[in-house]
Amino acid sequence: MLQEKVEILWNKEVGGLYYRLGLKCDEGFADTKPGQFVMVRISDSYNPLLRRPFSIHRLIEENGNVRGFEILFKVVGKGTTILSGLREGGFVDVLGPLGRGFVIPENFQSTFIVAGGIGVAPLFFLASDLMRAGVDSSKIQMFIGGRSKEDLLCIDEIKAMGFPVHISTDDGSLGEKALVTEIVKNKLTNTRPDMIFACGPSPMMKAVAGIAEKENISCQVSLETMMACGMGACLGCAVEKKESSDKYLHTCLDGPVFDAAILKI
């Protein structure tokens, strides 16, 4: 794990409130797993004081070597507003890679990958990794949902990976007018994956976990729980376990990716 000031390679607006931030990091990230994250100290001042968590969206490679990584972020508050204003050549302090990422089971057969809004950030990395590992594109279906078309990211790049991509928006501005979880439910009537990977807002993770439980399908969810330290010190990211005397897990250390079956979400 690295804690270092790293150089900003690019910070590009990708429509609306979304940005891609490329960070130069010659060491420490080569073995990063999809689902892992970094804590970014956005400013040298004490406002905002706390680091902010962001998923690693993709690794930046040069001649086969990892030279850095990219974050895909949405401007929602003070920290991300400051982050959106940082420019190429500047520096941010990064701690990571942190947490546990998605686990690809050894007997992996087929999957539904389900993204809600900015939840596409780590799932793009996961889908790229599966394709790189030589998984047949017929084994993957991806579902991407958002409030509106402005909230659907990376669609063309994901479609170019070659597996079916189902698009939905709450307002019908792109794809089907439905919640992404409804599209997943419909698809399950004629296709049955042996694993669901999901990332998105809490209500969506709850819905996906419920669908997986009902259908008896293994499911890994990546939680976007708020975090203060990212390292197990503040207990701010506790998530409740199902039926256990040892009741809580830390999203930062034990997650952010969990087997949905063990969580009370």
Ligand SMILES: Cc1cc2nc3c(=O)[nH]c(=O)nc-3n(C[C@H](O)[C@H](O)[C@H](O)COP(=O)(O)OP(=O)(O)OC[C@H]3O[C@@H](n4cnc5c(N)ncnc54)[C@H](O)[C@@H]3O)c2cc1C
């Ligand atoms: C493991 C993990 C990975 C994440 N990956 C990404 C990513 O790849 N891209 C991305 O854009 N965001 C990601 N997030 C969310 C991101 O950390 C927050 O959006 C960010 O910290 C907000 O900082 P801020 O100072 O701009 O907002 P604040 O001023 O702190 O808050 C503004 C508003 O956003 C809400 N908010 C803050 N943090 C979260 C959160 N974690 N989840 C939901 N709402 C929140 C607050 O309640 C408030 O309403 C991730 C969070 C976690 C825990």
Ligand code: FES
């Ligand atoms: S964020 Fe502090 S313990 Fe997890």
